Amino acid sequence: MNVNEQPAIRAKSLTKKFGDFEAVRGIDVEVRPGESFGFLGPNGAGKSSTMRMIAGVSPVTSGTLEIFGLNPATHGSEIRNRLGVVPQADNLDGELTLLDNLIVYGRYFDIPRAECVERAKELLDFVQLSERSSGRVESLSGGMKRRLTIARGLMNRPEMFLLDEPTTGLDPQARHILWDRLYRLKQQGVTLVLTTHYMDEAEQLCDRLVVMDAGRIVAEGSPRELITRYSTREVLELRFGTGSNVEHEGRLLGVGNRLEVLADRVLVYADDGESALHEVHTRGLQPESSLVRRSSLEDVFLRLTGRSLEE
């Protein structure tokens, strides 16, 4: 088998324990080189714990993990040499300027100094921080720090880019600039692995994703597949006013295929949203507002990790 055909990531019964607590409970994941792969899941699902094991900064408790066909326990340094990492919590160097943050980080990879300077300038440009290149990290806003962390992760021109909630705190413009860059990296054959709480982001960026809940994988597939499998074609959103959504639950039973009651609205899953709305009106219900839309990954997410009435 050609070395390049090795999966970028191969995890079998991968488990992470913190003391007695099992944060990751035996997951199986395989990511092909060049694929863009997403981890979705509610807070505490174990996404970051998994990402940290993949990044070679957190020892595996049990199960096996191979990155580029190598074991992180024995070849951590080689693996990390080929990875770009954007951790969930920024760990920029507060004692260095923006430019030096990138240069010094590049030097950790043994990249020649002149090359580091060149790359650092290009990347600062990309994240639109060139004007602040001699400033200090603490003078940056939260979103700017995030951008700098992303730029730093690209210093070594990684084969695989690991991004843990990369766009949290980014303004819409910065998000689109990043998405564009990620598309281009993907075209160049870079493997992308990301976690996100933005479903539109996952839909846009991921070829394939897994939904994690409480340390387990509860679903896997392409965004389209997951929507077809776990949701209906359309969704009817009804708002009955604060606090009264739950009490309408009973009278809505049977409308559409499935109901999801959230704090602020009720979601009715139906293949035909308009006729579901008609049914609501025939039952004499008067929602404050209603909206029919196409089903999205968010609905899959809510179904898999939330409280659902049908089951």
Place this chain on the structure above:
Amino acid sequence: MSRDTLLWRVAPPILRSARRPQRVVERNAIVYRRTPMVLISGFFEPLFYLLSIRIGFGALVGDVDFAGRSIDYAEFVAPALMASSAMNGAVYDSTMNIFFKLRYSKTYDAMLASPLGAADVALGEIAWAMLRGFVYSISFLVCLAALGMAGSWWILASLPACLLIGLAFASVGMALTTYMRSWADFDWVPAITLPLFLFSATFYPLSSYGGLAWIVQLSPLYHGVALVRGASLGVASWGMFVHVGVLLALATVGLSVAARRVETLLLK
């Protein structure tokens, strides 16, 4: 580090996993390039000691017997002060600074996400602290020369000894720092270094401690003082191998513990 040297083969396994600790040193150099004053602050302390001895203290004490000859008290004490300044420089850098980076600034987390590992962090930081201690030693030497107390050219031979002292104390300093839980724990640092400074045959010869001499010999600084003093007075003895051995052993243990601890604290 080249893989076939003797040093490589006797190094503990964790240290052998180091690849490029010099990058950690380089990072620190870039930080201090912007704030060079911090580096020379430690220069004044030994200078004041020297002055106090030069101005009066020495005259009161007179001569001291050392290695069979009688030497001026200032000549006796100066090498010990130089050894102490190497210790202080290394300890300053390997305690508070490293604690901050370990617990608050996440500097090491970023390093560990790169190809660098815990051994690179430990070796690099300790090398840096050692070099910083060495800057103190050199400035001390310059003061000695300026005050006309440098004695013979032999004094230059004491510089490698100062490097070794810096290495040993930086290693032990970093190792202990990884066990500190709060800033308050650093009150222990002077509680350790001050008695070492006072009772390492710094101000009076080992013979004057009488039956308690063996306690003095337990002090790592004693071995540093003995080395620097012997070197700067041009007195060689077999005992010097023991002193070097003690300091090297401390450095090895300190380095290994520091690397292990960085691993357990940060790679969770």
